Amino acid sequence: MSLSAVFDVVRPTGILDGTRVEELREEVETLLTASTDIVLIDLGETTFIDSSGLGSLVSILKLVRAASRRLCFCAPNAQIKMVFELSSMDQAFEIFESRDAFERSVLPAHA
Secondary structure (H helix, E strand, O other), rough: OOOOOOOOOOOEEEOOOOOOOOHHHHHHHHHHOOOOOOOEEEOOOEEOOOOOHHHHHHHHHHHHHHOOOOOEEEEOOOOHHHHHOOOOOOOOOOOOOHHHHHHHHHHHHHO
């Protein structure tokens, strides 16, 4: 990574399920072709995630790692946190309580 990390934000809204995941994946793929070091998925406007949505996030994590980039999540609601915890994906995903928490924790480390 460069000394000054470049990050881009993806903000899925509403329900993240099988009908929405392809759009999210395409958006992340577009960012990976640019000079993005870190992809931040801001879940603040995401109300619900089902198993296909979770599977897509795992697929996106693999895609980002294969590109030697970093994937972070912020602002998950209680339901999304529970899905992450029950699936143990909270151990694989880098999750921050808020966008501010992400910026305080991640960005100074790369500045």
